[in-house]
Amino acid sequence: MRQAVVGIDVGGTRIKSALVTPDGQVLAETVRETPDQVGARLGEVAADEVVELTASAGEAIDLLAVGVVVPGLVDDVAGVGVWSANLGWRDLDLRGRVAAHVDVPVAVGHDVRSGLLAEHRLGAAREADNVLFVPLGTGLASAILCRGQLVTGSLWTGEIGHVVVAPDGPLCACGQRGCLEALSSAGAIGRRWSEATGLVGDAEEVARRVEAGEPEARRIWQEAVDALASMLAPIVAGVGTELVLVGGGLVHAGDTLLAPLRTALRARLGGPEDVVVEAAALGARAGALGAATIALDLVGR
């Protein structure tokens, strides 16, 4: 029997899962839409993922553990989802709900912090110990690796999405104006462009129009880049980041995103710091592989 863990990344739009061996081999993956009221049904959802992944592995699986990662405020130790704006829960006993439906130990973590762990072990941050990871997706959060250790302070660690960067900026889902997430997340870029033009399109569409030189798309794109750089520069300077890893769906835009971000970041740093800005390697899989990573850590593998 092949030993493996299941990692489950519960996102605002999709649930991505992976069956991973202790040496990092991905045996099977699934992606599904996030159902309504996912918090209340999380145990059943996780059990379904385990059944589907182990059945599609093509060999008998000795399941060692399950890892679940979620956005928002997460108490990794207690296994509780303290708050998620996108998924609409407060103080949800994630570990308890999943453990009631699977027969193995359950690890719970934050999607972005766990994603950075996966990038550090398997992805684009293998050679770097001082890393700032920023996935741009439906929402926006960050994680910091400092001297090879994840920075975890309070529950708010890395939650930069609702820091106000433009007091007169667009309204955010949280009720404030000008949050970083309301300007620089993939969701915000698509929404702002649609509102400005009356056309339907997501951030990928905006990226294509930026490349085609369309002025409105370029204005919204540059505002997103400038807002992001103005948030990242003080973090880079403050903790001594060497590598900024940009992840999430928006990273498919490649240098359309990374080149202006490098320029904007260097313009704000100004001093002796030199920072490399690169695309994360694991892309949309970082969360699921991160969930597998914390599951492996939980059982000492």
Ligand SMILES: [Zn+2]
């Ligand atoms: Zn906000």
